[in-house]
Amino acid sequence: MKDIRLVIGGLFLVYGVILIVAGVFGTPVNLWTGISMAVVGGVFLVWSRIRPI
Template sequence: MSTTADRTPTRHTAGVFDIRTIIGTLLGIYGIILTAMGLLGDPAYDRTGGVNANLIAGIALLVAGLVFLAWAKARPVVVDERELARGDDGNAVHEAR
């Protein structure tokens, strides 16, 4: 006799192990460092053609990191534990719709 709990799949999101979260976090960290160097360090205008390359690259990395984190939050990867435990289907990870 099966109960309702047996038929409902156990599902959770990949969370911090989603590659988009890892990439977004790393881009954000590098973006913070480069933005701080662009604001506080030597802009080296003579070597970069008159632009503050650290500041521009830092802001671009911050934006890219936020895009990755927003993407991971908007469309989380859902892991179906029963499919994963069964092991006969290699496609156990699906994006939430």
């Protein structure tokens, strides 16, 4: 495990996808929250990849 951003990004992305699926078949709140979490997870993974720090 090289960086905590990788773990955080992966978890956000996984939970975001789960909420997107729940939002498609349920309440739209889950859909918007899932999209937001997936975007944040993607940003963390890209940030971990390019390593600006």
